Amino acid sequence: MRNHTITTFILLGLTDEQQLQVLVFLFLFFTYSLSITGNLTIISLILLDPRLKTAMYYFLRSFALLEISFTSASIPRYLYSIATGDKIITYNACVGQVFFTDLFGVTEFFLLAAMSYDRYVAICRPLHYVTIMNPTVCRSLVFCSWVAGLFILIPPLSLGLKLEFCDSNIIDHFI
Template sequence: MEPRNGTQIIEFLLLGFSEDPALQPLIFGLFLSMYLVTVAGNLLIILAILSDPHLHTPMYFFLSNLSLVDVCFTSTTVPKMLVNIQTQSKAITHAGCITQIYFFILFGVLDNFLLTVMAYDRFVAICHPLHYKVTMNPGLCVQLVLVSWVISVLNSLSHSLMVLRLSFCTHLEIPHFFCELKKVVLLACSDTFPNDMVMYFSAGLVFCGPLAGILYSYSKIISSIRAISSAQGKYKAFSTCASHLSVVFLFYCTCLGVYFSSSATHNSHSTATASVMYSVVTPMLNPFIYSLRNKDMMGALKRLFTGKP
């Protein structure tokens, strides 16, 4: 076979986790279960927040947006993988692959920015409680979410357009369960230096930047909590951000785990398995973390199911 230009490519092949036919039903059942739990859990969070006037606050406004993004984030990759397993096909079209890259980066980065916005919300609530209602007004909350969307869309668009300029050769097998940007770029037989530069710059902008913002917010939050005299006051202040801190820890630890595992090993299947943690498991666990540790959310969910005010 002769090398083919990127514009002539019909499809890529997603190798997934295992080529053993005996494992395919197990993988299908596991991921279908996780996907259904993710969608149901996050949609319940959104419905509970929309239906309960007590939860019409900045913190829950950001949480409802995070839940919506988590559903979209998981829906970008898992349904296609389930269809491929069911049809016993590994193929994804060139257009489908670029589309998957676009939306995966979009919702992944948006998740990142929303966690940062939520950290800022907790910072204002704990460090400047008297100014909270004035500072975190509805207009600012909407602006913060819109800015997060705009930056995420532009960042994702830049990566997708950079991939479109690449030419690919005959080896079009992606050792992953979705079109992961770095894996696709490695398959190119044209110059990928501009793509690498965009990836490094983007990592600094949309990963390190928000992480620095979260760390700064929590450093101020911890200082404010330490200044509270009563143990009950400290516990109450910490409990308001415990759920968010748990989600931040889970998200960033799994992302960093994937990065270091891919750097330390050349086993592509291990990297794909590690990627499941932040792309599937974390969005699935978020509703449990925010509901089980939150009395207001538990009450809203109970009222949603019983129909009682």
């Protein structure tokens, strides 16, 4: 018998002490702002400087965009929860947050593998580097990183969505 009555979850924070929550909020907000600003700076500099149009910088720009997405998938919700005290999240919002956090995290691993391949080619085949790592190959590697992340994520997430929630709707918010 399935229990379909749980439609919201309660996200527990790191602490219930008000002073520590202010400190955690300020720390997270500061580091999140620095992360977004730093990654946007990287993306802007790579787009503006014509000398940075190599494969390595293409991958770095893609990684910076992915890092912005990864941190934005969970940190703003946690900051909102600390600031307002509203710890309730709907089932659909929770599933969406888990999906995007996991998708961006898994995709980062594949993108890092593509970046390491780029460096391998640059070191081991320096004379053939420009022909091997052409823009089409770079775009294909980034696209395949996203597709592989999606294919890795879909089976366990689809199985997880079929779980029954019959005990508690309280979740520790570790991210």
